[in-house]
Amino acid sequence: MSTQSFEFRLSATDGNARRGTISMPRGEIRTPAFMPVGTGGTVKAMYMDQVRDLGADIILGNTYHLMLRPGAERVARLGGLHHFARWDRPILTDSGGFQVMSLSALRKITEQGVTFQSHIDGSRHEMSPERSIEIQGLLGSDIQMQLDECVRLPASEDEIARAMEMSLRWAERCKTQFGDQPGKAMFGIVQGGDVPRLREQSAKGLADLDLKGYAVGGLAVGEPQQVMLDMLEVTCPLLPAEKPRYLMGVGTPDDILKSVARGIDMFDCVMPTRAGRHGLAFTRHGKINLKNARHAEDHRPLDEESSCPAARDYSRAYLHHLVRSNEILGMMLITWNNLSYYQDLMAGIRGAIEAGDFQAFSAATQAAWEAGDIPPL
Amino acid sequence: MSTQSFEFRLSATDGNARRGTISMPRGEIRTPAFMPVGTGGTVKAMYMDQVRDLGADIILGNTYHLMLRPGAERVARLGGLHHFARWDRPILTDSGGFQVMSLSALRKITEQGVTFQSHIDGSRHEMSPERSIEIQGLLGSDIQMQLDECVRLPASEDEIARAMEMSLRWAERCKTQFGDQPGKAMFGIVQGGDVPRLREQSAKGLADLDLKGYAVGGLAVGEPQQVMLDMLEVTCPLLPAEKPRYLMGVGTPDDILKSVARGIDMFDCVMPTRAGRHGLAFTRHGKINLKNARHAEDHRPLDEESSCPAARDYSRAYLHHLVRSNEILGMMLITWNNLSYYQDLMAGIRGAIEAGDFQAFSAATQAAWEAGDIPPL
Ligand SMILES: [Zn+2]
Numbered sequence: 059m060s061t062q063s064f065e066f067r068l069s070a071t072d073g074n075a076r077r078g079t080i081s082m083p084r085g086e087i088r089t090p091a092f093m094p095v096g097t098g099g100t101v102k103a104m105y106m107d108q109v110r111d112l113g114a115d116i117i118l119g120n121t122y123h124l125m126l127r128p129g130a131e132r133v134a135r136l137g138g139l140h141h142f143a144r145w146d147r148p149i150l151t152d153s154g155g156f157q158v159m160s161l162s163a164l165r166k167i168t169e170q171g172v173t174f175q176s177h178i179d180g181s182r183h184e185m186s187p188e189r190s191i192e193i194q195g196l197l198g199s200d201i202q203m204q205l206d207e208c209v210r211l212p213a214s215e216d217e218i219a220r221a222m223e224m225s226l227r228w229a230e231r232c233k234t235q236f237g238d239q240p241g242k243a244m245f246g247i248v249q250g251g252d253v254p255r256l257r258e259q260s261a262k263g264l265a266d267l268d269l270k271g272y273a274v275g276g277l278a279v280g281e282p283q284q285v286m287l288d289m290l291e292v293t294c295p296l297l298p299a300e301k302p303r304y305l306m307g308v309g310t311p312d313d314i315l316k317s318v319a320r321g322i323d324m325f326d327c328v329m330p331t332r333a334g335r336h337g338l339a340f341t342r343h344g345k346i347n348l349k350n351a352r353h354a355e356d357h358r359p360l361d362e363e364s365s366c367p368a369a370r371d372y373s374r375a376y377l378h379h380l381v382r383s384n385e386i387l388g389m390m391l392i393t394w395n396n397l398s399y400y401q402d403l404m405a406g407i408r409g410a411i412e413a414g415d416f417q418a419f420s421a422a423t424q425a426a427w428e429a430g431d432i433p434p435l
Numbered sequence: 436m437s438t439q440s441f442e443f444r445l446s447a448t449d450g451n452a453r454r455g456t457i458s459m460p461r462g463e464i465r466t467p468a469f470m471p472v473g474t475g476g477t478v479k480a481m482y483m484d485q486v487r488d489l490g491a492d493i494i495l496g497n498t499y500h501l502m503l504r505p506g507a508e509r510v511a512r513l514g515g516l517h518h519f520a521r522w523d524r525p526i527l528t529d530s531g532g533f534q535v536m537s538l539s540a541l542r543k544i545t546e547q548g549v550t551f552q553s554h555i556d557g558s559r560h561e562m563s564p565e566r567s568i569e570i571q572g573l574l575g576s577d578i579q580m581q582l583d584e585c586v587r588l589p590a591s592e593d594e595i596a597r598a599m600e601m602s603l604r605w606a607e608r609c610k611t612q613f614g615d616q617p618g619k620a621m622f623g624i625v626q627g628g629d630v631p632r633l634r635e636q637s638a639k640g641l642a643d644l645d646l647k648g649y650a651v652g653g654l655a656v657g658e659p660q661q662v663m664l665d666m667l668e669v670t671c672p673l674l675p676a677e678k679p680r681y682l683m684g685v686g687t688p689d690d691i692l693k694s695v696a697r698g699i700d701m702f703d704c705v706m707p708t709r710a711g712r713h714g715l716a717f718t719r720h721g722k723i724n725l726k727n728a729r730h731a732e733d734h735r736p737l738d739e740e741s742s743c744p745a746a747r748d749y750s751r752a753y754l755h756h757l758v759r760s761n762e763i764l765g766m767m768l769i770t771w772n773n774l775s776y777y778q779d780l781m782a783g784i785r786g787a788i789e790a791g792d793f794q795a796f797s798a799a800t801q802a803a804w805e806a807g808d809i810p811p812l
Pocket residue numbers: 357358373513514518
């Protein structure tokens with residue numbers, strides 16, 4: 059059931075794993091949740107109806123991409139991102155900061171904000187904490203993210219501290235700019251790199267701001283998985299238990315299992331969609347490279363037990379052919395399979411937490427991945 | 436209703452325009468029919484279910500593409516093209532000859548057949564009339580085409596005559612190779628370039644072979660539309676009235692209207708699918724270039740009266756954005772719209788012939804195209 063205000067309710071826990079529900083005017087989000095990435099107003103190679111039918115309660119939009127093309131003011135004039143892209147359920151937008159750092163040219167960061175040039179046409183843009191929230195408002199985003207500075211690892215402790223402290227100050231400015239919007243939320247982002255002391259300081263500082271939700275940022279940027287998990291173990295206990303926790307840009311199915319076990323509620327990642335455009339399928343049997351010659355005459359589907367037509371109704375031989383021929387339908391089908399697998403994994407996780415056997419579910423899921431694909435014909 | 440044998444029944448005529456039905460084991464084909472092109476086992480950027488739902492009774496497969504990748508023998512081992520590509524209704528395959536001429540390298544034509552190198556990997560292949568029919572049989576094609584030699588225009592009369600005469604001899608060899616297959620058909624192809632005398636000779640020669648259907652080839656290869664129409668006026672009256680007539684590789688909606696008026700029953704063309712991947716939409720209002728800036732903030736759909744979701748439910752502004760951003764969903768939606776428009780056009784043509792007002796339908800349709808798109812906002 060949707061509500062007039064933004065609410066988060068925990069209905070079960072199993073160890074540190076949490077089963078919850080975010081309720082807001084545009085609908086409910088069952089957590090742990092995976093948010094498909096709809097970069098520029100489209101979840102690539104998918105119809106929105108398919109995304110919803112797979113069980114996604116929320117998608118992510120990229121502020122950086124949308125502000126450059128088609129432009130935030132234009133999206134607002136066209137009725138907002140929901141109407142524009144035909145998705146009527148909740149949308150979370152990032153702040154744009156991460157992609158300014160990774161994609162744009164000539165970026166310059168000051169206390170005030172960041173100036174940069176578009177990677178598309180070289181045009182100059184300014185982004186302050188206030189402007190980021192303004193843009194996310196123009197897009198009509200339901201869950202907005204503070205602007206932060208994400209430092210590339212490895213970095214010196216001084217550099218990580220400086221960026222984390224500025225991100226904290228930016229969180230306050232974003233909170234002020236966001237103001238009081240009962241049906242929406244603005245999340246803060248924990249920074250602090252791979253330094254436990256700085257992660258603690260960031261988490262406590264944000265908790266003091268009493269925000270509606272908290273993200274963990276600056277992870278899954280190339281560091282070993284164990285570093286990411288260590289940082290979650292430091293961070294999650296310091297975040298208010300009654301608020302949702304979102305691990306940004308993560309990750310593999312294995313990352314997700316291990317992060318849920320440490321108290322994370324929300325995820326987003328381009329992995330299932332990007333891999334889908336490159337012939338890589340996520341399945342119960344692990345990751346399958348459909349380019350591989352072993353599939354060339356294999357009439358079996360990716361997973362005959364899946365409820366997703368892409369996984370169940372098309373032969374591996376056909377998918378192999380489509381991938382080898384660089385056919386759009388290959389990208390459509392494997393992306394569809396991958397998002398289906400991710401949503402099924404999240405549904406499995408939620409059910410397991412409710413049943414109190416998350417650990418067993420997790421072990422069985424990992425074992426099936428490790429057993430690998432069905433034997434060749 | 437499907438039948439055990441291949442049958443063609445005319446149910447109405449209006450001037451030279453014909454309304455008919457081909458019945459065969461895999462289903463009925465309502466003519467005049469447009470066959471979406473499923474080049475390499477996929478109608479690009481479409482799910483087969485969508486293609487069928489738009490009203491397509493038959494699709495075309497390209498022998499040249501499929502013999503090179505995944506290979507005819509491989510398709511046969513995988514249960515045939517219908518099973519492989521998940522299309523259970525009739526499939527027509529071309530002979531491969533046209534694309535050997537236009538795509539492959541180092542081709543050499545003799546009376547025996549043609550040798551060529553694959554445009555994909557340079558591998559050497561041989562194609563004789565017999566091998567072409569054999570390949571089409573391996574694919575499981577329902578309507579197979581004779582191998583012919585299609586001469587590029589302009590060409591000398593001697594050259595056109597030589598190729599046409601050899602194509603006639605190849606038609607006989609293909610007929611012999613095809614043998615007796617009650618539920619399937621092998622069509623001959625009228626050649627003769629832009630020379631009426633040679634078209635007549637070709638049509639009569641093929642008619643003497645008493646084939647199950649006849650195609651007109653070697654047109655829509657760059658010549659003015661009037662030349663094509665003139666050749667149809669020479670050719671169609673010489674073809675047996677009780678057999679279906681297929682104009683290969685044609686064409687624009689306007690080509691289709693004018694060719695139906697001259698007695699053509701079947702069409703295929705990459706235009707709706709290829710244009711769909713380049714931001715060009717076919718509509719009742721004519722051809723619309725969605726890249727054009729006039730659509731950037733136009734919230735209206737391509738055609739609010741269409742029954743196709745792609746035409747009816749998405750704003751031009753969104754389609755414009757997708758095209759400008761080179762998003763796969765843009766290709767998916769505009770291809771869907773285009774194939775929908777083509778199938779709606781064919782349904783309109785069939786209804787008009789039945790009602791005896793094909794000429795009025797044709798004039799009204801042309802007038803709507805000429806009136807052009809709705810005014811900008
Ligand atoms: Zn099979």
